[in-house]
Amino acid sequence: MSEQLGITVKKEENFSEWYTQVIQKSELADYSPVKGCMVIKPYGYAIWENIQKIFDSWLKETGVKNAYFPMFIPEALLKKEAEHFEGFTPEVAWITKGGDRDLEEKLAVRPTSETIMYSIFSEWIRSHRDLPLRINQWCNVVRWETKATKLFLRTREFLWQEGHTVHATKEEAEEEVMLRLKQYKKLVEEYLAIPVIDGKKSEGEKFAGALFTTTLESLMSDKKALQMGTSHHLGQHFSKAFEIKFLDKDSKEKYAWQTSWGISTRLIGALVMVHSDNKGLVLPPKIAPLQIVIIPIGAEKTKSVINKAREVKRKLERHYSVETDExxxxxxxxxxxxxxxxxxxxxxxxxxxxVENKKLTIFRRDLNTKQSIDEKSFEREIKNLIENIQKNLFEKARKFLDENTFEVNTYEGFKELIEKGGFIKAKWCGEIDCEKKIKEDTTATVRVIPFKQENIKGRCVFCERDAKIIAYFAKSY
Amino acid sequence: MSEQLGITVKKEENFSEWYTQVIQKSELADYSPVKGCMVIKPYGYAIWENIQKIFDSWLKETGVKNAYFPMFIPEALLKKEAEHFEGFTPEVAWITKGGDRDLEEKLAVRPTSETIMYSIFSEWIRSHRDLPLRINQWCNVVRWETKATKLFLRTREFLWQEGHTVHATKEEAEEEVMLRLKQYKKLVEEYLAIPVIDGKKSEGEKFAGALFTTTLESLMSDKKALQMGTSHHLGQHFSKAFEIKFLDKDSKEKYAWQTSWGISTRLIGALVMVHSDNKGLVLPPKIAPLQIVIIPIGAEKTKSVINKAREVKRKLERHYSVETDExxxxxxxxxxxxxxxxxxxxxxxxxxxxVENKKLTIFRRDLNTKQSIDEKSFEREIKNLIENIQKNLFEKARKFLDENTFEVNTYEGFKELIEKGGFIKAKWCGEIDCEKKIKEDTTATVRVIPFKQENIKGRCVFCERDAKIIAYFAKSY
Known part of the structure; x- marks a missing residue:
């Protein structure tokens, strides 16, 4: 089996093929007969359900309500916010026929739901009493990618959550943007055990139609960056396009301020790329569908082995997901x-x-090491181990991120290092023309402008104008 | 408000308008700018989440795993099972463009997922060890309805769960069909408080591609029938079309046996039509998003009122969903x-x-009656009341169903009664030509052939051939 079912390439040698094999062979997901679309298999879907369960409870605790809006968006609606339409139209899938009849107006399959939701929000909102409005939707979205499919990272259909809120003031909307980004950070760092850099997107990389976009960026083990979640301040761009107005306390009619934010099934791809190894998948305990597996050995000869295995299972399943492989x-x-x-x-x-020695042999997947523990203290040992594995995975990834983040001051240094992968932290002018040239020249983009800015004084790493910000550049997925 | 927000038509006078008003004004759902599609608002979506939570736990307890398959189905795949394709093709929405390019092969948006799932199952299944396979998917589906939209009952997009299982034998598949129908019955009767008649569908009404279809039918308060859930035995129709074969224990390669089964957001429409009244929505406690609301009265003058309200809330929220409207x-x-x-x-x-008399005034929505209870025993009283309301709603609906189920022996009697609404229980030949003629003549269809068959002897109510079954006929949604 180990030859047939095991991973046949090394992570260090062919990262892309290794990634695909880990996902297919661990049964997270697979390709499908539909070009560009994947099947999320039960084991992969269970991780998504865990993410949903955790995050949905946080949303509900902070005033968000779930709802469901149509998947189809008439072309005229999608066009209402010009910048948004321009950003999404190249990758929209269009319905043009229903049954055997051509539609009068073609319908987009949602690439994201701002336009359909906000055309409806404008009817829901009349007064300051209707604000804030906080709506979330767990659903599928479609973006007609033309590049090769990459499981979880680039598929034409994927699953996500999209939150949309409406506020009376710009400041309140900004607080909301930051609250959601903070919740994403907690999810990604404390549950997925993936360290992130949080900050803003540049003008060139922000969401189509946003005032500004905040983001979490992290580093995969092939040293390419991945965007983990984004939270957008939409300003009044959409409220003006969709006439979302409210009568304020001062009896004046005002345009509302909006936010939107999302995370998707690509987080599962990140889990694979950050933690897994040449033996296959490695999962942080807090997000693993199965946390502990018990293997009875020699049970056909010794009945007490099975009994012991089941007894251990009974004790552990009060706190963990456990299976006995009999x-x-x-x-x-x-x-x-x-x-x-x-x-x-x-x-x-x-x-x-x-059984005889009242011991249990424990294997931990993160380090691939075995130890023998006393049966009488095993529940405490397991508890410590679960915490320790979670922590170890995060710290290992943190160390990798730190070791692959480089500060440079010259564009020569930039070009040399960017080819090796990792983040480059550099002083930057913040101008969109400069950002474009760097991208053309190196394929690297501004991934994130960290909230924490220091030592900005100096010249832009590329154009030598005065630096205005510190930014992280990287090649990315 | 009561004039502006209350229901302005009577259930007895204009059922259809009453139905729409209840849904809109209680904020369950609404029309959308997308023709034929609705918005499920937070209050309606919360009912769907309750249904999901209950039913999903039962699925997991009985060996079903959730997964996610592509929403798009290439035309060639959809065509593979001829009867299935013929049944669904008139109501399929087609994607023909991605970005600005025409697709080589048009893609159906799933009306149901048999074809896409089974083309993939055929790769997953090799041996009897891979069976049974039990997969469920919670998702959106699209059927391009051309009749007028009816919220929750007839919309072009709706939400559902679709379960799909694969078995080694016909008998095991049949057991699965019955297990899922039983779970649906429990959900609908014990949680939604709607009594059902369970049985099989006729040849004319079965699922396109099924060997046979089992169903739960119930009666709305306008005396039209509604299908609440179906569970299909697919025989080997799809396994032969999709080459789902397995090596059995006897080393022979065999075609597998399959089932599929589903319930949808139309259940929320049934809740409205069965229990609600001229004041608005009435919800069974076991499915209500909010079970208890506390209204403090005269709180601006008497501080102790708010304190008492909050104290009562604290005690009740350990067991129920409660809000204080302050x-x-x-x-x-x-x-x-x-x-x-x-x-x-x-x-x-x-x-x-x-507060002074240590009393609480309780209003129950099912009977619209008030009573005063002692504060010291209120927790027990509320518990009893919750159970009593749930039971009362079911019994009231049961009585309505019984009183509107008529046995007839002649077609004249049939035609007269069918116009008044309700179920007609009649002896029937079971032939598809006869079923078609009755439908043409009266618009009524065979809703269900109950599992419990008795006193069949006699002649078919329509064609006077020998009766072979007892069937329930009705006009339906």
Missing amino acids: REEYTPGWKFNYWELKGVPIRIEIGPKD | REEYTPGWKFNYWELKGVPIRIEIGPKD
Whole structure:
């Protein structure tokens, strides 16, 4: 099995092929007969359900309500906010026929729902009493990618959550933008164990139609950057296009201020790229569909092994998701490989000797190490181990991020380092023409302008105008 | 407000307009700028989330795993099972353009996912060890309706769950069909408080591509029938079209046996049509997003009223969803109307006299009656009341169903009664030509052939051939 089902390429040698194999062989997802679209398999979908469960509870605690809006957007609506339309139109899928009849107006399949939601919000909002309005939608969206499909990262259809809020003031909208970004950061760092750099997007990289975009960027282990989540301040761009007005306390009619923010199934791709290894998937315990697997060894000869395995399971399943793999048609070795490939954080092996000595053999997937623990303290040990694995994965990724973030002052240095991968932290003029030239020249983009700005004084790394900001540049997905 | 926001037509006088008003004014859903599509508003979506939460847990307990498959189905795939294609093709929405390029092959937006899922299942299944396979998907589906939109009942896009299973034997697939129908029945009767008749569909009404279809039918209060959920035995129709084969224990390659089953957001429409009244929505406590609302009265003068209201809330929210409506800009009378319109099962009114006398005034929405209860036993009283309201709504609907189910033996009697509405229980030959003629003649269809068959002997109510079954006929949504 290990040859047939195991990963056959090394992460260091062919990252792209390794990534695809890990996803396919650990059964997270697969290609489909529909060009550009993927199937999210039960194991992958269970990770998405965990993300949903955690994040949805935070949304509800902070005043957000879920709803559902039509997936189809008439062309005229999509066009209402000019910058937005221009940004999305190259990748829109269009419905032109219903049954055997041509439609009078073609319908876009939502690439994002600002336009359809806001045309409806304008009817819901009349007074300051109707504000703030906080709506979220878990749904599928479609962007007609023309480049090669990359599972979880670039598919024509994907799943996401899109939050949309409406406020009476610019400041309140800004607080909302920051609150959601903070919730994303907590999710990504504390649950997915992936460190991020939070900040703003440049003019060239912001959301089509936004006043400004905030983002979380992180570094994959091939040293390319990945955007993990974004939260946009939409200003009054859309409220003016969609006539979202309210009667304020001072009896004046005003345009509202808006935000939108989202995370998607690409987070699962990030989990793979950051933590996994040449044996397969590695999952942080807090997000793993299965946290612990118990493998009875030699059970066909020693009945007490199965009993012990089940007893351990009963105790652990009060706090964790646990399975006992009692399949008789596979050897323990096969099972070890199987569950390692699937990235289960902890494996407990129980053989006749373990039963006899009142011990449990524990394998931790993050370090691929084994240890023997006393049965009587195993519940506390497992608790510590779960915490420790979660922490270790984050710290390892943090270290990698730090070691691959470079400060440079000259464009020569920039060009040399950018080819090696990682983030380049540099002084920058902040101008869109400069950003474009760097991209043309190196394919790298401004990933994030961190909130924490220091030592800006000096010249732009590219154009030598006065630097106005510190920015992180990288090649990215 | 009661004039502006209240329901302005009577259920008895204009059922259709009443239905739409209840949904719009209680804020369950509304029309959208997209023809044929609706917006599910937060209050309506919360009911769907409750249905999802309950049903999803039952699915997981019985071996079903959630996954996600592409929404787009290439035309060639959709055509593979001929009967299925013929059944769905008149109502398929087609994607023909991506960005500004015409697609080589047009793509259907899923009207249901048999074809896309099964083309993939055929790759997942090799051996009897891979069976049974049980997959469920919560998603949106599209059927290009040409008749007028009816909120929750007939919209071009709706939300549902579709379960798809694969088995080694016909019998095991049949057990699965019945298990899922039983789970639907439990959901609909015990949670939605809607009594159903369970049985099989006739040849003319079964799912396109099924061996047979089982169904739950119920009666709305305008005496039209509504299908609440269906569970299909697909036989080997699809496994032969999609080459879903497995190596059985006897080393022979065999075609698999399949089932599919679904419920949708139309269940919310049924909730409205069965329980609601001329004051607005009435919701069974087990499915209501908000079970109890507390209205403090005269709180501006008596501080103890708010304290009491909050104390009562704290105690109740351990077991129920509860809100205290402390809004100062509305009168208690306005609030009563508002929450009655929204169908909250129990209202607790707390005024200065209640506080003084250690009493609580309780309003139950199902009967629209008030009573005063002792504060010291209120938790037990509320518990009883919740159970009692749930039971009362079901029994009232059960009585309505029974009183509007008529047995007839002659076609003259059939035609007379069918115009009055309700179910007609009649002896029937079971032939498709006969079923077609009855439909042409009366617009009524065979809704369900109940599992419980008795006293079949006699002649078909229409064609006078020998009766083979007892069937329920009705006009339906």
